[in-house]
Amino acid sequence: MSNFVRVASILDLKPGENKVVEVNGEQVGLFNVDGEFYAISNTCAHRGGPLGEGYLEGDIVTCPWHGWRFNVKTGNNAIMPGVRVPSYQVKVEGSDVFVSID
Ligand code: FES
Structure with a gap:
């Protein structure tokens, strides 16, 4: 069963913005693409760079x-x-953004 953790308010990230959040001790990159929120590992597959601090375009x-x-x-x-x-x-509920890493 998915274990969703609140990581941000929708007001924290405007479209085109991103940041690093923590879910159960794991760093996750959170991204707002045209008002929709997405999450991927913060750890780059190359040498572990912080994707949540990267440059988002589209x-x-x-x-x-x-x-x-x-x-x-x-x-x-x-x-x-x-x-x-x-x-x-x-998932977004009201103004809250939740991520599950399960
Ligand atoms: S491109 Fe090298 S760590 Fe991400």
Whole structure:
């Protein structure tokens, strides 16, 4: 069963913004793409850079360390098939954003 944890208010992130949140001790990147919220692992599949601190353009985040790019809706690397980071379930209830990493 999914164990959702409140991580933010919808007011915390405008469309096009992102940040790092914590879910059960795990760091997760949270992204607002055109008003929809998405969550992927904060740990880049290259060398562990913080994806939640990356540059978001559309649904693609660019890792701040060496520029690998990931789709925040799927966790898939935007260039290299088969390279991905975990993506997580997100739900919004009222003004609260919840993420499950189960
Ligand atoms: S750690 Fe993300 S691109 Fe290198």
